[in-house]
Amino acid sequence: KQEVTQIPAALSVPEGENLVLNCSFTDSAIYNLQWFRQDPGKGLTSLLLIQSSQREQTSGRLNASLDKSSGRSTLYIAASQPGDSATYLCAVAGSYQLTFGKGTKLSVIP
Amino acid sequence: GAVVSQHPSRVICKSGTSVKIECRSLDFQATTMFWYRQFPKQSLMLMATSNEGSKATYEQGVEKDKFLINHASLTLSTLTVTSAHPEDSSFYICSASKAGELRETQYFGPGTRLLVL
Numbered sequence: 001k002q003e004v005t006q007i008p009a010a011l012s013v014p015e016g017e018n019l020v021l022n023c024s025f026t027d028s029a030i031y032n033l034q035w036f037r038q039d040p041g042k043g044l045t046s047l048l049l050i051q052s053s054q055r056e057q058t059s060g061r062l063n064a065s066l067d068k069s070s071g072r073s074t075l076y077i078a079a080s081q082p083g084d085s086a087t088y089l090c091a092v093a094g095s096y097q098l099t100f101g102k103g104t105k106l107s108v109i110p
Numbered sequence: 111g112a113v114v115s116q117h118p119s120r121v122i123c124k125s126g127t128s129v130k131i132e133c134r135s136l137d138f139q140a141t142t143m144f145w146y147r148q149f150p151k152q153s154l155m156l157m158a159t160s161n162e163g164s165k166a167t168y169e170q171g172v173e174k175d176k177f178l179i180n181h182a183s184l185t186l187s188t189l190t191v192t193s194a195h196p197e198d199s200s201f202y203i204c205s206a207s208k209a210g211e212l213r214e215t216q217y218f219g220p221g222t223r224l225l226v227l
Contacts, residue, residue: 004153032215043116043203043220044154089153097144098216100153 002027002094006101013080014109021075021104023090028068031093035064035075038087038103047088048075080108111137114206116219123194124227131189131222133204140206143187144216145179148201160187184209194226 003026013019023033032051036044048057048064050073056065063076077084087103113136123129133143142161146154158179160166166179178190187206191198201223205216 036218041201041221041223044218046218049215091154093215097156097159098154100155102151102153 002030002092002099004090004092004099004101006088006090006104008104009102010105010107012107012109015080015082017080017108018076018078019080019106021077021088021090021106023073023075023101025071025073025092025099027092027094028071029094030068033064033066033073034091034093034098035062035073036089036091038089040087044089077106080106082108082110084108112206112208112217113137114140114204114217114219116202116204116222118222119220120223120225122225122227125195126193128190128192129194129224131191131202131204131224133187133189133206133219135185135206135208135217138206138217139184139209140187141184141209142207143181144205144207145177145187145189146203146205148203148221154203157189191224194224196226199224199226 005024007022034049035047050057050066061078066073085108087105089103090101091098115134117132145157148154157172158166158168160179160181168174181187203221205218
């Protein structure tokens with residue numbers, strides 16, 4: 001059974017800092033890995049999707065990497081802003097379903 | 111685009127009553143819809159997977175008689191929480207996969223907050 005772990009559970013940084021969120025998974029037989037953003041009481045916003053054959057994806061200030069063999073992914077956020085404050089979820093796509101981590105709650109302090 | 115809506119966005123009900131939550135794919139046909147539940151500070155947990163016109167497949171530990179899922183068309187799935195109890199209070203999120211795309215690519219609705227008093 002796939003298990004997804006996200007570290008840290010919470011992170012607080014001053015505005016402008018670069019930061020890295022970590023995601024690890026136990027079963028490397030995945031189709032893709034996706035990073036989502038979730039604001040309090042809201043649904044999910046897809047940020048980046050990395051196919052199993054890819055190493056990284058970039059969108060604006062976000063960069064996600066994938067090392068399938070070691071079961072790890074990182075989400076890099078450059079020049080953080082208060083508007084980046086949210087919970088970031090990592091989800092791994094296996095056979096017909098997604099397995100989510102518990103998320104990292106990010107607070108960017110102005 | 112691939113927009114999924116949910117209705118209602120939040121609902122408060124009395125213990126013992128039933129609540130229906132709708133999930134609609136607005137601009138695409140959804141061959142498969144998924145229902146997730148998220149408790150505070152927890153990850154999304156898959157409850158069930160439904161394909162249009164067939165019975166839903168429930169995950170282990172999810173009572174199919176309590177959480178009734180109907181996927182009557184390619185754009186609508188409903189989740190009915192029957193005889194709701196306070197422990198059913200949670201955030202329910204649906205997602206849908208497009209016809210022609212892999213099931214692993216899912217488009218998520220905005221969620222429904224259920225509070226059972």
